[in-house]
Amino acid sequence: MTQHTSILIVGAGQAGAMAAAALRGLGYGGRIVMAGGERHAPYERPPLSKSVLADAGQDGKIGVQPASFYADQGIELRLGACVTALDAARHVAHLADGSAIGYGACLLATGGNARVLPALPPGTPHVHYLRSLDDAARLREAMQHVGELVVIGGGFLGLETASTAAGMGLKVTLVESADGLLGRALPPELGAWLADRVRAQGVTLRLGCGIAACDTRDDGVHLQLADGSVLHAPLVVVAIGLTPEVTLAAGAGLALHPQNGGIQVDQRCRTSAEGIYAAGDCCSQYQPLFGTEVRLESWQSANEQGRIAAASLLGVAAEPAALPWFWTDQFGCNVQMLGAAHPDLRYAWRGIGAHDAAAPKFMLLGTRHGRLSHAIAVNAGGDLRQLRSLVGHDVTTCLARLCDETLPLRQVVREWQAEAERSITL
Template identity: 60%
Template sequence: MTHDAPILIVGAGQAGATAAAALRSYGHAGRIVMIGNERPLPYERPPLSKAVLSDAAMDERIGIHPVGFHAERSIELWLGTEVTAIDASRSVAQCSDGRSLAFRRCLLATGGKARRLPGLPEGTPRVHVVRTLADAQALREAMAQHAAVTVLGAGFLGLEIASTACALGLAVTVLESADRVLPRAVPPSFSAWLGQRVRDSGIDLRLGVRCASVDAHADGIAIALADGGRLDAALLVVAIGLVPEVALARASGLELHPANGGIRIDAQGRTSAPHIFAAGDCTSQFQPLLGEEIRLESWQSANEQARIAAAAMLGVAAEGAATPWFWTDQFGCNVQMLGMPAAGIAYHLRGQQASGDPAPKFLQIGLDAEGRLRHAIAVNAGGDLRQLRALIDQGVPCDAARLCDASTPLRQGVRDTLAAASTPSLT
């Protein structure tokens, strides 16, 4: 393919939009074409379950970049269009509108789609998911017409939707098959605290509940539970995870991870095909903190992978990926997480973790068997969490008692820990 051919970005979400902007910031002056199957300009997804769900005015305020950004930077947007096939050997993409495009490099940023329940396909009345702006708008309209909603799934998305619905005055029921909330993301002690806060908000949280069947009828949704119980719901929101959108990658012959289903990429975002890169929720990548390959669905990961892939496509040096960071707003709390949860981590508490505190502020600091900080959770303490980044990045041994001593400023505890690690021992 000629050097003058464009860089093609398939997907106009967080990763795609970030990559396009990064290409320009790294000095790429050639043609960039970004193709997305949604019609709105690229937008942020985190507000969909929170601000957008409660306020229609937010629909116009969630753009990743300002109006006019793409035109000013000569980034071509083919919106409402789907790439139906990619010939990796010829570097040519085919589109749903009949156009074809020969490209120099291609970034797959196809994201994912909401996992649905068998027998309840898209369009089933009274059954909703929240993945796109259109999804959030449809649920917002439905919640304005009903007094109650049932949420299936107590992960981040499910709890955010439940929190928003509760604040809007709806009666909320949350069903979760696991025995605690956020079972894959936080330790049991944090799950217990958050679960109690959910219940204290007036939500009917049911844990360890499995659905035997879910049937839609004219008046609502009938949910038969595995224990023989039954629940009738006026509205049902299914928040049971994300399926990576990899159909295009599979058809193009790209290597997928056999377990998590993501497009396998290296540290620079390269796939198994020359000239094709990938970033965002559709990818599978080695995570050093875990020592294994995973799909990491987060706003920060999409940005980091897109930035690094954009640099690699141009042959430009770029800083490595930052330590994973995640946040959620729910039930009056800003929760931020740094690092990754893993087996064998012991958590220590800095601050007070009282379930009934209207404005709690605390940290859970997770150390591995060698005393190294691997995961930290902050509730209304984002500033404190940022101070811990150097400890994770450098992998130094930590004194849990020192870091959790509320009588000593955390900044000082971090400085002392770093200083002790850099001082050679005398033996």
């Protein structure tokens, strides 16, 4: 790393901020420049659809680091600075204001953009997308003046937004083109349980209904669904996914994954170009538990890749990435997921909670060929942590005991570990 006089981080989000902190933590004393297109210092995005959407007082409480951190650590934070081109050969980044930044090494932490519904592009009256703090502020303001909201998209963001709006007293309808909720992340039986809970919380679900046509009027948006029905929405939130922001990478000739569109990186977050690294929602990386290359759009993945990229920039070893972990808070449930979901997993339940219970608590354990691949905890995050050592291992002999809610998980896991140690010794 001594040959690099400076490090440029493009993107002032979770991954970029964590990488900058990790660089200083590893003893790097050189120049760090972080350029971000937003006017806000790096902040955490998960609260945007939850606490921030409900309360303007939360806006200043979601920083990745304290406000003084960047100055204290000698990190040059350039906000409202859009990098428009990257000259990989000359190690120069060009900015929208005509200036340029030379660098020794560069980390692309450009994140992603809200996927756009062509019939309702950003800027359409009465239509909102939720990706940034400014987006959340605009939506929050709009929600003060209507009594009804339609959310298009039944993924995590759409469900969280619907949950927050319902909690604020709005009448909410959620439209999802798939027949169930969160089909790529949850088994059908849990998706059905969640749908029942969403309805029990007063939200109208329109599943298996795509948008056939849209008509924007002075009083809102008229949505014609694929089944022929029509909804009138004084306010619409489109939450149909994320596209990786790879414009700079593509312009610089970096390799992109042909299916998921992310910047391809190796296990050390190195791209196909010498001296350029990538981390966060913008990048695609092989994940052993998934058995393929994927983009992991999560707070944890941004943190882990930022940490690993920092070590790689300095040429030092880093601890391997932690197991994939994701959480969502919606409709009175904290749902945490550990490991990797696969279509052919067999799920077993540990407990069961009524969908209309105040605080249901249970878990699902997903196995394939006897090995634990995926664990889902509903209001049981403490129990989920007990299972980390079991993911990827054969749990055939103890699965029934793991699912017996009368037995403490810690005890069952310790018994499994003891048996595994005996097997190794033999």
